[in-house]
Amino acid sequence: MTKPLLSVNNLVVTYGARKHAVQAVAGVSFEIFEGETLGLVGESGCGKSTTGRAILQLEKVTSGSVTFDGEELTSLSPGEMRTRRRKLQMLFQDPISSLNPRRKIKHIVAEPLIIWKEGDDESRSHLVDQMLLEVGIDPHLAGERYPREFSGGQCQRISIARSLVANPRLLVCDEMVSALDVSVQAQIINLLSDLKVKHNLTLLFIAHDLAVVKNVSDRVAVMYLGRLCELGPSDDLYAHPLHPYTAALLSAAVVPDPTVGLSHHTLEGEPPSPINPPSGCRFRTRCPKAEARCAEEVPELREVRPGHQVACHFPLEAVPVSIQS
Amino acid sequence: MAIDQSPIVVVDHLSTTFRTPRGPLKAVNDVSLTLERGSSLGIVGESGSGKTVLSRSIIGLLPTQNVTQTGTATINGSEIIGTRHKDLLKIWGSEVAMVFQDPMTALTPTRRVGQQIAESLRINLKLSRKDANLRAIELLRQVGIPSPERRARAYPNQLSGGMRQRVMIAIAIACGPEFLVADEPTTGLDVTVQAQVLDLITELRAKSNLTMILVTHDLGVVATRTDNVAVMYAGRIVEQAPTASLFARVAMPYTKGLLDSTPRIDAPSHTRLSSIEGRPPDLVNPPEGCAFAPRCTYATDECRTVRPELVRSTLDANHLFACHHPLNGHQASSSLTENK
Ligand SMILES: Nc1ncnc2c1ncn2[C@@H]1O[C@H](COP(=O)(O)OP(=O)(O)OP(=O)(O)O)[C@@H](O)[C@H]1O
Ligand SMILES: Nc1ncnc2c1ncn2[C@@H]1O[C@H](COP(=O)(O)OP(=O)(O)O)[C@@H](O)[C@H]1O
Numbered sequence: 230m231t232k233p234l235l236s237v238n239n240l241v242v243t244y245g246a247r248k249h250a251v252q253a254v255a256g257v258s259f260e261i262f263e264g265e266t267l268g269l270v271g272e273s274g275c276g277k278s279t280t281g282r283a284i285l286q287l288e289k290v291t292s293g294s295v296t297f298d299g300e301e302l303t304s305l306s307p308g309e310m311r312t313r314r315r316k317l318q319m320l321f322q323d324p325i326s327s328l329n330p331r332r333k334i335k336h337i338v339a340e341p342l343i344i345w346k347e348g349d350d351e352s353r354s355h356l357v358d359q360m361l362l363e364v365g366i367d368p369h370l371a372g373e374r375y376p377r378e379f380s381g382g383q384c385q386r387i388s389i390a391r392s393l394v395a396n397p398r399l400l401v402c403d404e405m406v407s408a409l410d411v412s413v414q415a416q417i418i419n420l421l422s423d424l425k426v427k428h429n430l431t432l433l434f435i436a437h438d439l440a441v442v443k444n445v446s447d448r449v450a451v452m453y454l455g456r457l458c459e460l461g462p463s464d465d466l467y468a469h470p471l472h473p474y475t476a477a478l479l480s481a482a483v484v485p486d487p488t489v490g491l492s493h494h495t496l497e498g499e500p501p502s503p504i505n506p507p508s509g510c511r512f513r514t515r516c517p518k519a520e521a522r523c524a525e526e527v528p529e530l531r532e533v534r535p536g537h538q539v540a541c542h543f544p545l546e547a548v549p550v551s552i553q554s
Numbered sequence: 555m556a557i558d559q560s561p562i563v564v565v566d567h568l569s570t571t572f573r574t575p576r577g578p579l580k581a582v583n584d585v586s587l588t589l590e591r592g593s594s595l596g597i598v599g600e601s602g603s604g605k606t607v608l609s610r611s612i613i614g615l616l617p618t619q620n621v622t623q624t625g626t627a628t629i630n631g632s633e634i635i636g637t638r639h640k641d642l643l644k645i646w647g648s649e650v651a652m653v654f655q656d657p658m659t660a661l662t663p664t665r666r667v668g669q670q671i672a673e674s675l676r677i678n679l680k681l682s683r684k685d686a687n688l689r690a691i692e693l694l695r696q697v698g699i700p701s702p703e704r705r706a707r708a709y710p711n712q713l714s715g716g717m718r719q720r721v722m723i724a725i726a727i728a729c730g731p732e733f734l735v736a737d738e739p740t741t742g743l744d745v746t747v748q749a750q751v752l753d754l755i756t757e758l759r760a761k762s763n764l765t766m767i768l769v770t771h772d773l774g775v776v777a778t779r780t781d782n783v784a785v786m787y788a789g790r791i792v793e794q795a796p797t798a799s800l801f802a803r804v805a806m807p808y809t810k811g812l813l814d815s816t817p818r819i820d821a822p823s824h825t826r827l828s829s830i831e832g833r834p835p836d837l838v839n840p841p842e843g844c845a846f847a848p849r850c851t852y853a854t855d856e857c858r859t860v861r862p863e864l865v866r867s868t869l870d871a872n873h874l875f876a877c878h879h880p881l882n883g884h885q886a887s888s889s890l891t892e893n894k
């Protein structure tokens with residue numbers, strides 16, 4: 230197996246202070262291997278974006294470590310971190326507002342090269358044109374225009390060009406296709422998977438849409454109220470979830486096929502406030518399988534099948550590996 | 555008492571055009587449809603295809619400035635098109651209810667949610683203040699809000715998105731409507747909350763034989779929650795069928811394109827999605843012929859010049875499509891449009 234490009238260890242991120250402190254991320258650990266896409270799913274407010282931002286040191290890390298390419302990022306000075314940041318790029322949900330409205334497309338895409346003082350005007354402009362072509366934007370038609378003249382899907386392509394021009398290694402994609410129509414979403418997903426291979430990228434793909442995450446990810450991590458519940462290979466995790474929360478999420482998802490029907494095991498209520506999380510297992514207030522032990526003891530993430538980890542005292546029946554297809 | 559068998563909603567050759575600085579924009583273009591009592595119709599399509607304008611046109615909830623409409627739409631026999639808002643107020647309060655995507659904009663931020671429900675009850679059902687307050691709490695309980703007495707005193711921003719949508723539903727059902735228009739009611743909500751809200755709507759519909767239009771861009775929601783589906787493209791209905799029939803045998807290449815570009819939870823990871831290239835046309839300058847032709851892999855010269863009418867399929871008289879080269883063995887059984 231390849232080595233991890235990114236290791237996150239016992240990551241804690243706290244917002245606010247003292248009485249109002251909220252642990253948005255409450256001890257999360259995972260690795261992302263070179264060339265891999267790790268999906269991160271969970272309900273709104275569970276801490277997905279905070280995790281992504283903390284990896285890039287855009288959020289103050291309270292404790293724990295983030296190691297990128299063998300280097301600890303949490304102890305770097307802001308100046309040192311800036312020089313590393315070109316290797317770690319982030320893409321967001323709202324591409325139109327994340328592009329500077331007053332700058333032309335070719336300047337927007339060239340900006341990282343200018344910041345990194347890379348090449349001269351001519352080589353930069355050549356690289357920008359090439360990058361725009363790669364994302365399916367005609368540089369001659371688009372270069373002189375402004376973001377507002379483009380649709381959401383086109384702006385997302387331009388954001389991708391901008392993030393790739395500096396040759397990064399890790400992309401953190403936060404809900405980057407969530408606001409797009411399915412037709413455009415499919416275009417962007419396909420584009421991303423082609424570029425990933427071509428540029429040997431490693432991805433953390435954050436989204437709340439379970440089908441999208443399954444499609445793009447090699448492995449998927451499920452998050453609930455600041456902690457990971459389960460982490461495993463996509464197909465295995467979706468076919469045989471081990472954590473009651475994963476199972477509940479999956480049963481709430483719908484398929485565009487009326488013959489499949491609805492599940493009647495959907496979860497009730499909403500996640501409790503992270504200000505005062507339940508003791509023991511954070512999911513226990515909504516878990517159909519909760520027992521006394523769940524209130525007393527925090528379940529740690531442990532491997533129960535090869536490469537498949539779960540944080541639950543009573544994981545769901547694991548299908549023996551031999552009879553999986 | 556005889557059961558009313560007549561359709562509750564009849565829309566006939568309805569067009570809605572906005573005056574814009576760039577010229578007239580035909581957001582709804584010659585749409586006809588009928589809703590039987592107690593049925594549900596899902597309306598799907600890419601953003602800008604006219605789903606919201608169509609559903610708002612049917613209930614008369616459009617801005618009055620810069621809009622021209624032709625055709626008719628009736629609810630329980632009353633004409634909506636051309637009727638002044640003042641005269642529609644009675645229908646909005648009692649027969650018709652609406653739920654929108656963003657409940658935050660539909661709720662008044664400075665008033666407690668209980669008061670907002672009670673107010674609608676006092677105006678429309680002429681309840682006393684005390685009765686209205688009690689009924690508001692009962693409605694909050696009915697839509698599954700825990701400790702409704704306490705929640706009635708909350709302001710909208712103190713509730714989660716799912717809770718706010720439940721409050722909107724409570725307001726919508728407060729006066730016992732017969733017809734519900736839900737425009738993207740769960741877009742932006744988590745899957746678990748989406749399932750809860752849709753379950754709630756399903757349950758309420760079953761109790762009171764509520765007719766529903768459910769606007770959504772999510773084909774999974776349509777597949778599981780509606781009896782019939784209308785697919786919109788560039789202001790027109792391009793395919794309409796009973797839900798089972800639509801998913802079993804799609805006729806329009808556009809509908810097929812939408813289905814094929816939707817990632818599925820039951821498909822293996824890394825399944826390559828087939829996307830629809832390009833974008834919907836500019837409705838100020840729509841193409842001649844089939845509006846989908848510039849993006850359609852089956853397009854011929856005929857498609858680019860002759861507009862396909864919505865016709866019935868020989869396979870299923872309830873399956874309508876607007877396409878010169880339909881898929882899956884569909885054929886036009888007559889060149890007449892629906893309702894004529
Ligand atoms: N700047 C902030 N100050 C205080 N609390 C915050 C801040 N940003 C996020 N939080 C809180 O931290 C928790 C995690 O938020 P985060 O944005 O990471 O969630 P998420 O999983 O990305 O949700 P979504 O799916 O809605 O994007 C939430 O309880 C949120 O309210
Ligand atoms: N008030 C308005 N003035 C001008 N154009 C409008 C107005 N409302 C909607 N439109 C246009 O009508 C078309 C259909 O819009 P809409 O019904 O909102 O689409 P959907 O709900 O399918 O996303 C779009 O081109 C939109 O820009």
Ligand code: SF4
Nearest residue numbers: 510513516523541542
């Ligand atoms: S640890 Fe207990 S409460 Fe938590 S998910 Fe497992 S069974 Fe449920």
Ligand code: SF4
Nearest residue numbers: 844847850857877878
């Ligand atoms: S009419 Fe022609 S262009 Fe339009 S959808 Fe059918 S085959 Fe495609």
Ligand SMILES: [Mg+2]
Nearest residue numbers: 277278279403
């Ligand atoms: Mg987020």
Ligand SMILES: [Mg+2]
Nearest residue numbers: 605606607737
């Ligand atoms: Mg709309």
